[in-house]
Amino acid sequence: xxxxxxxxxxxxxxxxxxxxxxxxxxxxxxxxxxxxxxxxxxxxxxxxxxxxxxxxxxxxxxxxxxxxxxxxxxxxxxxxxxxx
Numbered sequence: 001x002x003x004x005x006x007x008x009x010x011x012x013x014x015x016x017x018x019x020x021x022x023x024x025x026x027x028x029x030x031x032x033x034x035x036x037x038x039x040x041x042x043x044x045x046x047x048x049x050x051x052x053x054x055x056x057x058x059x060x061x062x063x064x065x066x067x068x069x070x071x072x073x074x075x076x077x078x079x080x081x082x083x084x
Contacts, residue, residue: 004070004073004077005073007077008037010077011076011081012076012080014080014084015080015083018080018083018084019084022083028056028057030076030080031057032057032060032061032063032064033064033073033079034076035064036061036067036069037069037070038069041062041064041066042064042065044058046058
């Protein structure tokens with residue numbers, strides 16, 4: 001897993017320097033794959049309806065429940081590479 005971990009860490013660094021800002025759906029996908037890859041399945045309470053951004057982020061992460069952390073890391077790396 002160390003190779004995947006280093007690829008993931010490199011992709012995280014590269015995600016901060018993309019040539020153009022991805023659309024909101026892509027940003028949610030990046031966020032959710034990062035959270036799934038680093039923390040596993042979504043945990044905690046779902047944000048209330050007045051926290052629309054937090055709720056969207058939580059929902060995107062929760063959709064990945066059951067996805068393995070290594071799989072999420074690989075998907076994250078692939079997504080960031082496709083955006084370069």
